[in-house]
Amino acid sequence: MRESKVTVKIPRPLYRKIQLVVEGSGFSSPTDFIVFVLRDLMGDSPSAKVDPEAGVVPESEAREFTQAELDDVRRKLENLGYL
Numbered sequence: 845m846r847e848s849k850v851t852v853k854i855p856r857p858l859y860r861k862i863q864l865v866v867e868g869s870g871f872s873s874p875t876d877f878i879v880f881v882l883r884d885l886m887g888d889s890p891s892a893k894v895d896p897e898a899g900v901v902p903e904s905e906a907r908e909f910t911q912a913e914l915d916d917v918r919r920k921l922e923n924l925g926y927l
Contacts, residue, residue: 869923
């Protein structure tokens with residue numbers, strides 16, 4: 845079952861900057877990029893907890909990534925100019 849979505853308002857100048865980042869990055873839309881960043885920041889795991897003083901406390905076990913996932917992340921980071 846798909847979860848419902850909500851609307852989040854951000855300043856238009858920030859949205860325009862995100863649009864520029866998204867162009868040629870591999871993300872299909874600013875929304876996809878924003879969701880990616882927020883999931884990374886908050887931890888995508890249901891068991892990850894947010895501690896106001898320590899930030900996000902991830903699961904104790906690290907997840908193994910496939911080579912395809914690693915290649916995809918590398919491509920996106922290159923397109924964003926980080927590599």
